[in-house]
Structure formats: structure tokens, C-alpha cells
Amino acid sequence: MPKAKTKSLAPAKIYAVVGSDDVEVKHTAAELVEKLKPAAAGEFGLETIDGAADNADQAAARIRSTIEALRTLPFFGGEKLVWLKNANFLGDDQKARSATVQAALQELSETIDAGPGSEIIFLLSAIDVDKRRSFYKSLAKRAELQIFDKLDSSRGGWEEEATEMVQARAKKRKLQFDDDALELFVLLTGGDTREIENELEKIDIYLGEGRAVKVDLVRELVPLTREGVIFDLSNALAGRDLKHALDLVRQLLDQGESAIGILLVAVLPTVRNLLLAKDLMERHRIPRPHVPFPFISAINRLPAEATAHLPRKKDGSINAYTLGIAAQNAHRFSAKQLIAGMTACLAANLQLVTTQLDHEVILTEVVVKLLGESN
Numbered sequence: 001m002p003k004a005k006t007k008s009l010a011p012a013k014i015y016a017v018v019g020s021d022d023v024e025v026k027h028t029a030a031e032l033v034e035k036l037k038p039a040a041a042g043e044f045g046l047e048t049i050d051g052a053a054d055n056a057d058q059a060a061a062r063i064r065s066t067i068e069a070l071r072t073l074p075f076f077g078g079e080k081l082v083w084l085k086n087a088n089f090l091g092d093d094q095k096a097r098s099a100t101v102q103a104a105l106q107e108l109s110e111t112i113d114a115g116p117g118s119e120i121i122f123l124l125s126a127i128d129v130d131k132r133r134s135f136y137k138s139l140a141k142r143a144e145l146q147i148f149d150k151l152d153s154s155r156g157g158w159e160e161e162a163t164e165m166v167q168a169r170a171k172k173r174k175l176q177f178d179d180d181a182l183e184l185f186v187l188l189t190g191g192d193t194r195e196i197e198n199e200l201e202k203i204d205i206y207l208g209e210g211r212a213v214k215v216d217l218v219r220e221l222v223p224l225t226r227e228g229v230i231f232d233l234s235n236a237l238a239g240r241d242l243k244h245a246l247d248l249v250r251q252l253l254d255q256g257e258s259a260i261g262i263l264l265v266a267v268l269p270t271v272r273n274l275l276l277a278k279d280l281m282e283r284h285r286i287p288r289p290h291v292p293f294p295f296i297s298a299i300n301r302l303p304a305e306a307t308a309h310l311p312r313k314k315d316g317s318i319n320a321y322t323l324g325i326a327a328q329n330a331h332r333f334s335a336k337q338l339i340a341g342m343t344a345c346l347a348a349n350l351q352l353v354t355t356q357l358d359h360e361v362i363l364t365e366v367v368v369k370l371l372g373e374s375n
Helices: 022-036 039-045 056-071 099-114 134-142 158-172 179-189 193-207 215-221 226-238 242-254 259-284 292-300 320-327 335-354 359-371
Strands: 005-007 014-019 046-050 080-087 120-127 144-147
Touching: 014 022, 014 134, 022 080, 022 120, 022 193, 039 080, 046 056, 056 080, 056 099, 099 134, 158 179, 158 193, 158 320, 179 193, 179 215, 179 226, 193 215, 226 242, 226 259, 226 359, 242 259, 242 359, 259 292, 259 320, 259 335, 259 359, 292 320, 335 359
Parallel strands: 014 120, 014 144, 046 080, 080 120
Antiparallel strands: 005 144
């Protein structure tokens, strides 16, 4: 699951759960409410303010209701939990930028800074928070803060985090994924928390007493989204499954995906990663891995000059996971075949943007050149 960044400052009774991952934010906030609300106070121990506002005026009213709740002592003594739930006015949209909302947030910030009192516990949960705003910065200093952000599947290295998330959630359900099944499940669900949880629940219900998750079961139960088809095409190319690869190209085109998009998002990266992995394995005598992680460890042990040409993540580290996947299949190709595949991708790119040739024919030729028996 996405790792929550947590910042805790001494005996605070102010809590915040924020982030772009709405599933995790809502789930964590609900669990926290059950933990924080004073049991002895019954229904009077929790005051909830709905933070899902339709406009700026409504948002300002919800903020002022929160301020009033923080300044009002519990009816029968003891403690009270005030929950500003699912606030949607802390981002960077027109509503959040409204002067009315900003003024109300400033007043709320001052109330929090002053300290609501030992009898009051405050919890804020919100999605799409602009961390540049003064309210957020002030809240971060005072609150026990948990941040849950969605994985960005367009960013290199997301697969490793998604794999950890799936493994942790599968373990709670006592599901045991085969390596191939886990890899496919991660690629098909794309690191989306809601999708992962829904598909794990589906597998859990389907299996009943059996706990082993095989790759065929994942293929049968987990739907192929646009992203899933692209990932499946990459796997078919790497596995030299010509028929399946051609079927997937046709499926993507029928779904409205552009030929240039298929080439640049699925075909070219797959060929490039296979070539890079092949070169690393031959040049540094790295054995073929059965799962990506031994290959990742082997890459990380190489000297810097041996890895300077490899694709990087945003943080500058090597995007080793995709290379680890490629290394599992690089033995199916010769370096000469992969170089020819890169050349074919370049030629196809030029044809797609400079000629009127049928796009499916162009892509089919690339796939056949890469995977055909004549290779």
C-alpha cells in the first residue's frame, strides 16, 4: 500500500489525514475516528462537519461551523472529537482560492494555533490538498499528519511500490500470489488503490478456501483496462507471443488508441528495455532472473559508469524494476534482433507521422519483424 508519510509532534490532539489517494484517506480517517472519539461520551463525543462543499460560500460556512465546534466545550464534560470530514476546499481550484474561503481558513488556523483546549480533539480529512498554502503549512506544524498520495504509473519505478502494496493487502486476505500472477496483477491494476482493493476482494471471494493465486486466474478475473492492454502487449512482446501481441494491437486500435501512442508507450519501451537488460547481462555476466528483484540487486552493485546510460526515476535512481522484468525474457532474443527491433520502431515512427500508410499495417510489420520466426 502507499506508504503514509507521518509527522507526529508531542501530545497533540490535532490530527490530519490528507492526500490524493481518496480510498486510503477515507479509510484511515474512519479508523482514526473510532480510535479517537471518547467512548464514554456516546453520541455527544463526536461532532462531524461535512467538508464536501459545492461552492465558496458553503465552504466558508463549513469552516466557520468547525471553528464554532472547536470553541464549544462538550455538553457533559470530558472530551469531544470534532471531525472536519472530506474537506474539498484545500486544493488549488477556484473555490479554494476564494478570498472568503482563505479568510475563513486563516481564522481556523489561528484557532488551531491558539489551542482548542484539552477537552477538544480535532481531526481533518481532505483530498487534493495544496501543500503550498499557508493553512496547510500551519496545520503540518501542529498536527499529527498522515499523507496518502496515489502512485503515479507514468513515473518510473512505480511498479516496486505497487508490488509492495499488493503483497501487503494480499497477505491480510491470506492470498498467495505466484510471481507471474503478482507481476500481472500489478500491471493490470496500475497502482490504483481502489482498483487493487476491488480486484483482491473479487479474487478472495472466488477462491473460497483456496489461497493460491495463479496467473491464469488473474487473467480471467481482472479486467483489461486501456493501461492493462498496453501492459499485456508489452508482456506479449517480451514473451515472443506473436498472435497475442497482434490481437492486442488490434484491440488497442479498436479502442481508439493512436498507433503512435501504442508504438511509443508499449512497443518501443519494451524493445529498449530488453536490449538494455540483454547488454547488462552479457557485459557483466548477470544470470537470468526468475523474478525482477535479484536483477535489481545486481544492477545496484555495478559501478556508476556501468549504469550511467540507464533510464532514471525522477529522484535520479535507476528505474531497475522494468529492466528486471525485461531481464526475465531477454534470453528469447539476440542483441542483433533487438537492435533490428529498435531500427524498425524508428522507421515505423517516421511512417506514422509522414505517410498515409495504414497504421495497423505499420504496427503489424514492426511486431512481425521483432517476433517473427525468421528472427
